[in-house]
Amino acid sequence: MNKEDRRYAAYVQILREELVPAMGCTEPIAIAYAGAKAREVLGNLPDRVDIGVSDNIVKNVKSVVVPNTNGMKGIEASVVSGIVAGRAEKILEVISEVSEKQKEDMKKFKKDVPVNVSVLDNEIVFDIIVILYYRDESVKVRISDYHTNIVYVEKNGEVLVDLENADQETVKDECLEENGLMDKRLLNVKDIIDFADSCEIDDVRKVLDMQIYYNTQISEEGILGDYGANIGSTYFRYYGNDVRNRAIAKAAAGSDARMSGCELPVIINSGSGNQGITVSIPVIEYAKELSVSKETLYRALVISNLIAVHLKTGIGRLSAYCGAVSAGCAAGCGIAYLQGGGYDEIAHTLVNSLAIVSGIICDGAKPSCAGKIASSVEAGIVGYHMYKNGQEFKSGDGIVTKGVEATIKNVGRLGREGMRQTDKEIVKMMLEGKAECL
Structure with a gap:
């Protein structure tokens, strides 16, 4: 993508707007x-x-x-x-x-x-x-x-x-377009990959360095400490220490800590610290395992971050659709990129993973978010491995339709329109007899 292209400046600005520090939920x-x-x-x-x-x-x-x-x-x-x-x-x-x-x-x-x-x-x-x-x-x-x-x-x-x-x-x-923010409707998977391939690293280095540093810190704290339901350390205890499990466990561990009052900041994505952790930590873990260059890691994080934002644009900031799904599936796309994947690999990874976990509900921020993160990251990795194995979910398989952008549109419709009444019922359930939560 040429730097004079209006999309180039827009994509840089979206990263700067969406990847900002926050402490606490x-x-x-x-x-x-x-x-x-x-x-x-x-x-x-x-x-x-x-x-x-x-x-x-x-x-x-x-x-x-x-x-x-x-x-x-x-x-x-x-x-x-x-x-x-x-x-x-x-x-x-x-x-x-x-x-x-x-x-x-x-x-x-x-x-x-x-x-x-x-x-x-x-x-x-x-x-x-x-x-x-x-x-x-x-x-x-x-x-x-x-x-x-x-x-x-x-x-x-x-x-x-x-x-x-x-x-x-x-x-x-x-x-x-959200008031005061860059119009995210400019995002699409093909252009995101083009931007990631061609962007000048200095244009994205600062926000991504902060994401790597902050989110790795809280992930490590979640593994070492006693937070929430300890989903991250449970994964390590029972499922081993290979790169796939590290990617899942460390992402979950960051949420373990964050949902239980850890006083470390994170770099968020789409307004969410959990999503910021989920979209970055698995990619960072795979980059370490594969011994790729720092530049390649930056470009993979551009992929995962912007695809997560793209997925969330049609759904909205808050809904009954769990945001960890978007982030975990986008992390799978970043992992595919680290291993040499281009448009086909990334598009199929995204569609495959969305087909697996779309529909996980958001019933509020709490310790169980870490479990949903684990499932979503796993789906992102499985989606990539399916493609490598010559497998895919095809148009007509549920909400999957022809083309990655059309499937993303269906997911947005599901999260925003289809789950609207679900959202209301979730809130009713959470508030019944629980006035003290306010």
């Missing part, structure tokens, strides 16, 4: 970010807090430990952490620097200050509204569409930021 951190921003505008610790969130935010916040809070969970804990200790300028690392005193202050604030949580009844999948009160003053901050997208800020009735009405269709339909 990104939905609780988005709440913390909203809380920190609101407190910054208010200028004081509030004496009352109201927070409204969409169903999918509830689903992805209730069961994960918020880092740097001494083990607190839930929506209330997330917003309190941002209000008391957050630094809004650090965005998704908003609570990465918290003192022991601030942790105690969080506990006291949570006990002494009323925090009223409600579920927003609208059609926006990703929506957070935080309102802080101090005496006769108030501040309202709203984040919609994606984790850092502040669309509205109001103080004492004066509107400071208003992007809510700028493009309502963007907010309600994430298949369209």
Whole structure:
């Protein structure tokens, strides 16, 4: 791909937008970010807090430990952490620097200050509204569409930021270009491979070096520590230490740690740390095994990251479709590239793996995400090995249809439209008798 091609600049920008650091599960951190921003505008610790969130935010916040809070969970804990200790300028690392005193202050604030949580009844999948009160003053901050997208800020009735009405269709339909971000509809598998083959490494080196370093750290921590259900270390104990198992186990281990409050940052993909870990660690492990050059690893990570983003574009940031599936299948594509694969190998790997694991549900962020990651990475590897063995799932086999892009479109339709009611039922199940999770 020629550097003057508009797609070249777009693909570089997509990587820079999507591969950013975050500490902790990104939905609780988005709440913390909203809380920190609101407190910054208010200028004081509030004496009352109201927070409204969409169903999918509830689903992805209730069961994960918020880092740097001494083990607190839930929506209330997330917003309190941002209000008391957050630094809004650090965005998704908003609570990465918290003192022991601030942790105690969080506990006291949570006990002494009323925090009223409600579920927003609208059609926006990703929506957070935080309102802080101090005496006769108030501040309202709203984040919609994606984790850092502040669309509205109001103080004492004066509107400071208003992007809510700028493009309502963007907010309600994430298949369209997201407000303020590069249009991901420019992505397709053929062009992604062309870009990976031809891009100047210096244009992608910085974000990929951070991904390699951060995500390897949390993966190793997940193996060494005692986190969640210890899916990663279970794989090592029972299934051996070959490269295939290392790729699966280490990706799962990163999620083990992250879902259970590990205070190490990750480089995310498509708004998710789990997806960022899943799309990178298996490729890194195979690169070590194959002794490929650092440049080849970079190019394989470009493949896996951009294919994961491409898959998620039609599904949306949050849905009932597990994002680990997209990331694990994309990792299989990166692994195929490391072994000399071109368009045919990568396209067949992707279709084969999607046929195996599409439909795994997302029932929120929690320890079992690591198990879903393990299954998805395994499917990505099997999808590649099927192709090498002369096997494939063919058009008409379920949702598989002719051509990789058409199959990707079907997967997007499944995740976004077909599983919409599933999403609602999942949230209902999670909330029945579980009001304390808020």
